Amino acid sequence: xxxxxxxxxxxxxxxxxxxxxxxxxxxxxxxxxxxxxxxxxxxxxxxxxxxxxxxxxxxxxxxxxxxxxxxxxxxxxxxxxxxxxxxxxxxxxxxxxxxxxxxxxxxxxxxxxxxxxxxxxxxxxxxxxxxxxxxxxxxxxxxxxxxxxxxxxxxxxxxxxxxxxxxxxxxxxxxxxxxxxxxxxxxxxxxxxxxxxxxxxxxxxxxxxxxxxxxxxxxxxxxxxxxxxxxxxxxxxxxxxxxxxxxxxxxxxxxxxxxxxxxxxxxxxxxxxxxxxxxxxxxxxxxxxxxxxxxxxxxxxxxxxxxxxxxxxxxxxxxxx
Amino acid sequence: xxxxxxxxxxxxxxxxxxxxxxxxxxxxxxxxxxxxxxxxxxxxxxxxxxxxxxxxxxxxxxxxxxxxxxxxxxxxxxxxxxxxxxxxxxxxxxxxxxxxxxxxxxxxxxxxxxxxxxxxxxxxxxxxxxxxxxxxxxxxxxxxxxxxxxxxxxxxxxxxxxxxxxxxxxxxxxxxxxxxxxxxxxxxxxxxxxxxxxxxxxxxxxxxxxxxxxxxxxxxxxxxxxxxxxxxxxxxxxxxxxxxxxxxxxxxxxxxxxxxxxxxxxxxxxxxxxxxxxxxxxxxxxxxxxxxxxxxxxxxxxxxxxxxxxxxxxxxxxxxx
Numbered sequence: 001x002x003x004x005x006x007x008x009x010x011x012x013x014x015x016x017x018x019x020x021x022x023x024x025x026x027x028x029x030x031x032x033x034x035x036x037x038x039x040x041x042x043x044x045x046x047x048x049x050x051x052x053x054x055x056x057x058x059x060x061x062x063x064x065x066x067x068x069x070x071x072x073x074x075x076x077x078x079x080x081x082x083x084x085x086x087x088x089x090x091x092x093x094x095x096x097x098x099x100x101x102x103x104x105x106x107x108x109x110x111x112x113x114x115x116x117x118x119x120x121x122x123x124x125x126x127x128x129x130x131x132x133x134x135x136x137x138x139x140x141x142x143x144x145x146x147x148x149x150x151x152x153x154x155x156x157x158x159x160x161x162x163x164x165x166x167x168x169x170x171x172x173x174x175x176x177x178x179x180x181x182x183x184x185x186x187x188x189x190x191x192x193x194x195x196x197x198x199x200x201x202x203x204x205x206x207x208x209x210x211x212x213x214x215x216x217x218x219x220x221x222x223x224x225x226x227x228x229x230x231x232x233x234x235x236x237x238x239x240x241x242x243x244x245x246x247x248x249x250x251x252x253x254x255x256x257x258x259x260x261x262x263x264x265x266x267x268x269x270x271x272x273x274x275x276x277x278x279x280x281x282x283x284x285x286x287x288x289x290x291x292x293x294x295x296x297x298x299x300x301x302x303x304x305x306x307x308x309x310x311x312x313x314x315x316x317x318x319x320x321x
Numbered sequence: 322x323x324x325x326x327x328x329x330x331x332x333x334x335x336x337x338x339x340x341x342x343x344x345x346x347x348x349x350x351x352x353x354x355x356x357x358x359x360x361x362x363x364x365x366x367x368x369x370x371x372x373x374x375x376x377x378x379x380x381x382x383x384x385x386x387x388x389x390x391x392x393x394x395x396x397x398x399x400x401x402x403x404x405x406x407x408x409x410x411x412x413x414x415x416x417x418x419x420x421x422x423x424x425x426x427x428x429x430x431x432x433x434x435x436x437x438x439x440x441x442x443x444x445x446x447x448x449x450x451x452x453x454x455x456x457x458x459x460x461x462x463x464x465x466x467x468x469x470x471x472x473x474x475x476x477x478x479x480x481x482x483x484x485x486x487x488x489x490x491x492x493x494x495x496x497x498x499x500x501x502x503x504x505x506x507x508x509x510x511x512x513x514x515x516x517x518x519x520x521x522x523x524x525x526x527x528x529x530x531x532x533x534x535x536x537x538x539x540x541x542x543x544x545x546x547x548x549x550x551x552x553x554x555x556x557x558x559x560x561x562x563x564x565x566x567x568x569x570x571x572x573x574x575x576x577x578x579x580x581x582x583x584x585x586x587x588x589x590x591x592x593x594x595x596x597x598x599x600x601x602x603x604x605x606x607x608x609x610x611x612x613x614x615x616x617x618x619x620x621x622x623x624x625x626x627x628x629x630x631x632x633x634x635x636x637x638x639x640x641x642x
Binding site for chain 2 (some may be wrong): 020143144148149155156275277281296305307308311314315317318
């Protein structure tokens with residue numbers, strides 16, 4: 001039997017999901033896609049190539065003016081895939097979509113951090129009450145499968161602490177400062193030219209994106225009930241070439257580290273020994289998980305990219321199916 | 322309901338399993354333990370503390386002269402945990418125990434590489450035919466959960482290649498040669514003094530242990546039907562301080578790498594860039610998994626140790642339960 005899914009939000013990640021489904025051969029049928037301007041619905045399966053082309057040419061996937069909420073309410077499907085832009089404070093429209101999906105009896109797979117940061121326990125409660133799955137591997141570290149690893153593979157093994165390099169943009173900037181001795185502004189400019197940093201890089205360089213990931217890990221892996229305000233955060237914009245020089249002389253580098261330990265959540269630049277597993281280069285992400293029995297386990301993967309993120313979404317879809 | 326298990330083989334790993342079960346609170350009851358001199362059986366649960374003490378004081382866990390095969394045949398239990406010493410060429414007694422367990426309708430969890438290297442497809446066939454689980458995470462890299470990660474977490478994601486640092490003893494020796502510029506013989510002696518290398522280090526330093534792990538990964542993750550003889554192997558004993566100096570000058574180090582790519586299996590020392598994820602220190606193990614959609618994923622963990630290995634066994638037990 002084929003799984004019927006909707007894709008709600010059709011930016012880079014939503015398009016990546018369509019792309020990945022076209023490249024692979026899984027029993028998954030996309031019965032609807034919605035973006036902010038409308039939707040396309042076909043119960044026998046949306047033509048994904050045509051949808052991607054229409055989006056590219058016209059800026060929208062829509063062939064009808066149905067809204068995302070209309071799709072979630074009225075089109076029969078098993079899994080709603082939520083990939084709209086993140087709104088961290090309130091959860092934004094993603095939160096509305098996920099609530100609606102659970103109300104309609106649909107499983108949810110998402111890459112959208114906002115709803116999880118704003119309303120994690122409410123959403124888990126809704127999923128449980130309706131006996132539905134809620135999967136969000138793609139929210140933390142793109143292709144790095146840390147949540148599913150923690151939940152499934154390490155079963156029986158109490159997790160004591162997690163620390164990680166969880167933002168590829170920051171790590172690219174810091175790697176360049178370390179390698180080349182350049183200033184923060186220079187490395188940021190370079191990252192922006194390459195499309196690694198956004199024109200407004202605030203969410204990355206101020207640590208906001210890392211905070212969101214730490215909150216999601218704290219809630220999902222440690223069973224906490226944390227929110228954005230529970231994290232002590234320092235960004236990377238004040239780090240100087242001199243600080244890197246001092247670190248280097250002592251055998252260290254500087255990384256933006258998110259950590260959860262003894263119930264405390266923190267995001268800050270930290271000295272890391274040069275031969276430490278967290279000393280990774282470029283846009284790679286890596287988490288180090290301290291466990292009771294197995295000692296330290298590390299898991300790394302590409303932190304962003306539409307195909308990589310879509311791959312995490314696909315794993316979650318297939319897990320449900 | 323509690324899961325009833327037997328522990329067959331009561332060396333470091335078998336004792337680790339008992340230790341881990343005592344430390345944690347899982348619905349698992351050990352109904353029998355066997356070593357080469359006999360067994361202890363108690364259908365209401367073997368007293369694990371007493372069993373560990375008896376082993377330590379008398380050299381055997383036995384209170385009866387039942388053999389391991391007797392236990393597997395005549396004691397009711399769901400899962401046989403096989404931890405006897407490895408015999409790579411024929412599969413040794415481990416192979417006999419696993420065949421017998423499947424014949425009797427018991428699931429198998431093992432840390433014993435020999436039977437998997439010698440008779441992988443036969444054993445998988447027996448498990449399938451009898452509708453039983455066959456789990457062996459502990460055979461590759463101790464606490465590093467690469468097999469379960471590949472099978473479950475990366476579902477939907479075709480794995481293209483794996484390369485890894487899979488032997489902690491070799492990696493310790495090579496790390497010391499790199500850090501201190503000492504000779505192979507010196508670093509090996511040091512590892513032996515610390516108990517990291519065995520008195521006869523052949524299985525580690527000649528690459529035999531890494532070959533076994535590569536064969537198990539090729540068969541389980543790539544669905545190949547490989548054996549020991551299919552791997553092209555070179556050990557580490559010929560590596561000189563001069564080779565390390567040359568590598569270092571060029572920004573490289575030397576690691577013993579096991580790899581599977583395009584159907585080819587290889588174990589050999591290899592130059593690795595100093596900032597590459599495979600440049601890990603000491604007895605840590607790390608594998609880099611190249612996937613079709615998610616790019617490169619890395620997974621690392623402590624490569625040996627009775628508790629760490631027992632933790633992988635416990636994950637497998639709980640997965641079945």
